[in-house]
Amino acid sequence: MAQVLPAERDLRRVIGDGDTVPDGEVDGLADHDLVELYRGLVLLRTYDERSVVYHRQGRIGTYAIYWNHEAMQAGSVYALSDDDWIFPSYRESAIGLLRGLPASTVLSWWRGHPAGWWNPADYNVASICVPIATHVPHAAGLAWGKRLRGEPTVAIAYFGDGATSEGAFHEGANIAAVVRAPLVLLCNNNQWAISTPLSAQTAAARLSDKAVGYGMPGIRVDGHDVLAVYEAVREGVERARAGEGPTFVEAVTYRSAPHATADDPSLYIDPDRVAAEQERDCVAVYEAYLTRLDLLDDQRAQAVREEALATMREAITAAEEEPPAGPELVFSHAYGDPPPSLERDLEDLRRVHA
Amino acid sequence: MSATAVATRELLLVEAVNDALHVELARDDSVMVMGEDVGRLGGVFRATSGLRDAFGPDRCVDTPLSEAGILGAAVGLCMAGWRPVVEMQYDAFSYPCLDQLINHVGRYRWRTGGAMAFPLVVRMPYGGGVRAPELHDDSPETYYVHTPGVKVAVPSTPADAKGLLAAAIRDPDPVVVLEPKLIYRTARGAVPEGEHVVPLGKAQVTREGTDVSLIAYGAMVPLAERAAAALEGEASCEVLDLRSLKPLDEESLLASVAKTGRAIVVQEAPRVAGFAAEVAAVLAEKAIFDLRGPVLRVTGYDVPYPYWQIEDAYMPSVERVVDAAQRLLAA
Numbered sequence: 140m141a142q143v144l145p146a147e148r149d150l151r152r153v154i155g156d157g158d159t160v161p162d163g164e165v166d167g168l169a170d171h172d173l174v175e176l177y178r179g180l181v182l183l184r185t186y187d188e189r190s191v192v193y194h195r196q197g198r199i200g201t202y203a204i205y206w207n208h209e210a211m212q213a214g215s216v217y218a219l220s221d222d223d224w225i226f227p228s229y230r231e232s233a234i235g236l237l238r239g240l241p242a243s244t245v246l247s248w249w250r251g252h253p254a255g256w257w258n259p260a261d262y263n264v265a266s267i268c269v270p271i272a273t274h275v276p277h278a279a280g281l282a283w284g285k286r287l288r289g290e291p292t293v294a295i296a297y298f299g300d301g302a303t304s305e306g307a308f309h310e311g312a313n314i315a316a317v318v319r320a321p322l323v324l325l326c327n328n329n330q331w332a333i334s335t336p337l338s339a340q341t342a343a344a345r346l347s348d349k350a351v352g353y354g355m356p357g358i359r360v361d362g363h364d365v366l367a368v369y370e371a372v373r374e375g376v377e378r379a380r381a382g383e384g385p386t387f388v389e390a391v392t393y394r395s396a397p398h399a400t401a402d403d404p405s406l407y408i409d410p411d412r413v414a415a416e417q418e419r420d421c422v423a424v425y426e427a428y429l430t431r432l433d434l435l436d437d438q439r440a441q442a443v444r445e446e447a448l449a450t451m452r453e454a455i456t457a458a459e460e461e462p463p464a465g466p467e468l469v470f471s472h473a474y475g476d477p478p479p480s481l482e483r484d485l486e487d488l489r490r491v492h493a
Numbered sequence: 494m495s496a497t498a499v500a501t502r503e504l505l506l507v508e509a510v511n512d513a514l515h516v517e518l519a520r521d522d523s524v525m526v527m528g529e530d531v532g533r534l535g536g537v538f539r540a541t542s543g544l545r546d547a548f549g550p551d552r553c554v555d556t557p558l559s560e561a562g563i564l565g566a567a568v569g570l571c572m573a574g575w576r577p578v579v580e581m582q583y584d585a586f587s588y589p590c591l592d593q594l595i596n597h598v599g600r601y602r603w604r605t606g607g608a609m610a611f612p613l614v615v616r617m618p619y620g621g622g623v624r625a626p627e628l629h630d631d632s633p634e635t636y637y638v639h640t641p642g643v644k645v646a647v648p649s650t651p652a653d654a655k656g657l658l659a660a661a662i663r664d665p666d667p668v669v670v671l672e673p674k675l676i677y678r679t680a681r682g683a684v685p686e687g688e689h690v691v692p693l694g695k696a697q698v699t700r701e702g703t704d705v706s707l708i709a710y711g712a713m714v715p716l717a718e719r720a721a722a723a724l725e726g727e728a729s730c731e732v733l734d735l736r737s738l739k740p741l742d743e744e745s746l747l748a749s750v751a752k753t754g755r756a757i758v759v760q761e762a763p764r765v766a767g768f769a770a771e772v773a774a775v776l777a778e779k780a781i782f783d784l785r786g787p788v789l790r791v792t793g794y795d796v797p798y799p800y801w802q803i804e805d806a807y808m809p810s811v812e813r814v815v816d817a818a819q820r821l822l823a824a
Binding site (some may be wrong): 281473 | 596
């Protein structure tokens with residue numbers, strides 16, 4: 140089996156183990172913030188688990204699973220203001236839910252229905268980026284462009300460990316640093332790019348070490364610890380807002396689910412390691428933390444889960460009730476001022492497929 | 494001349510590009526220019542000369558050497574409300590930006606259901622015949638034309654270089670403007686002062702004729718005109734300057750061929766699946782009964798653009814166009 144990083148001991152952490160490692164706390168987070176973070180975690184977890192079921196039921200298409208990356212996502216978004224822009228990869232397809240993007244819209248996206256389109260400016264959430272790392276320069280450009288306009292907006296770009304091997308990551312990170320774009324580069328190092336382990340991806344000892352080459356700070360954090368991620372990203376956001384440019388945050392996680400519903404990890408991954416990582420469930424870890432603080436009990440946790448499940452039930456119904464999209468949607472929206480040939484093509488299609 | 498004659502200035506083609514940028518940056522403060530060496534130097538061909546002094550380093554930005562990063566950042570700048578005009582320093586230097594162009598520039602509006610516009614411009618000097626090193630000579634228009642969501646314009650005169658660039662900057666969609674570097678400093682002509690827009694999608698007959706249509710764009714337009722002059726007395730050639738490759742002005746194309754019944758398409762780019770093939774296909778679909786002979790192409794060849802001591806053998810020449818016309822007239 141391929142060699143991957145051992146569980147790291149030198150990562151920034153806040154949450155203890157309820158035993159020998161004591162819990163920490165994050166300045167500035169009140170009890171209601173801690174509960175709100177939990178609601179975000181559960182919403183994302185529920186979206187992910189239900190999506191795998193919907194896929195098996197044939198109700199959505201191929202789906203990229205993000206199980207146990209919820210802490211990395213919810214913790215980082217909580218460090219942003221609503222005016223800040225999120226640039227997700229497909230691994231963060233549902234991150235817009237934390238900004239009020241309807242779950243039915245994201246489900247429609249995975250159903251391959253145009254109801255999955257949204258206006259990024261409505262939520263300050265860019266479209267889901269399917270190619271690897273090519274949205275990093277977009278985030279750099281948006282952040283830079285907002286700063287040039289005198290707006291205090293920060294952008295955050297999400298990408299995986301494999302993305303750091305792409306040219307687009309390098310070019311985006313470099314330009315962001317040169318123009319001092321207010322940007323957080325959030326690398327979800329889950330140590331696998333489909334079947335490619337981190338050791339086959341890079342010879343760097345740590346991905347966060349790459350930051351120094353761009354002239355920006357690199358922070359390394361336990362991506363299963365929602366509070367540690369929040370704190371690290373907040374640091375990057377504060378630097379960005381103060382005009383000090385971008386920060387690279389490496390959130391170390393582990394991909395303990397298949398890459399996507401079409402993937403078969405038994406061909407390449409050590410099942411014992413996966414089982415061990417599944418034990419380090421970021422939602423359960425945080426539930427235990429909140430329980431130790433008396434902010435959560437089974438009943439309250441159950442109520443949060445029920446609320447998220449209801450959201451998903453309504454969302455899949457809404458997505459499935461979308462009327463079939465007409466063929467005109469093949470042609471509309473590609474251009475603001477379309478070439479006349481498209482109008483003729485649509486007429487032709489309608490004549491043949493009347 | 495119309496009653497309200499527009500004041501003009503005699504400019505070289507590259508000076509007209511520069512004039513367009515000065516006018517458009519002054520007109521709209523969301524327009525910005527970015528690229529390699531565009532600021533302090535004013536561009537390797539001086540197309541962006543004076544912009545940094547006039548509008549500051551934030552609106553005429555010297556970027557790192559990073560073609561994909563530049564175009565990717567321009568996508569984000571559009572999302573922040575800017576209208577970036579990106580310079581690719583040379584034709585072949587633009588290939589790294591195809592990743593962004595194909596994956597995002599041409600798709601992003603569609604991906605948002607038309608809610609978000611990406612009104613960026615990519616302009617670059619293109620084409621051969623200038624005795625330059627390798628990869629400073631390519632004609633990459635087909636890659637751009639073939640990318641959905643992206644429009645393409647190619648001027649051949651100073652006035653069009655200004656007007657098409659202004660139209661591209663004002664267009665709601667991404668537009669690639671290919672500037673014929675061969676005639677950057679040899680094409681000289683009257684250019685309207687101040688705001689001047691040549692709409693995209695409108696071809697222009699630059700020489701009337703009745704026997705053969707010579708269809709060209711960019712640096713091949715003056716070449717076609719020289720071929721037409723060489724054929725005087727033998728054949729009456731019409732020269733059609735396409736000006737926009739997408740949208741293509743099919744109406745003007747079909748009207749010209751309806752008149753002459755013969756068509757020769759001239760392009761510098763390699764022949765296979767080049768833009769001339771698209772023009773030939775349109776004529777086959779829509780003008781077959783007007784044609785009195787096959788549509789011929791005079792093009793570059795399917796080889797890497799050659800070193801400059803042998804580039805004249807690659808480039809379409811007046812002789813090759815004349816030969817094609819004579820063969821067509823004899824058919």
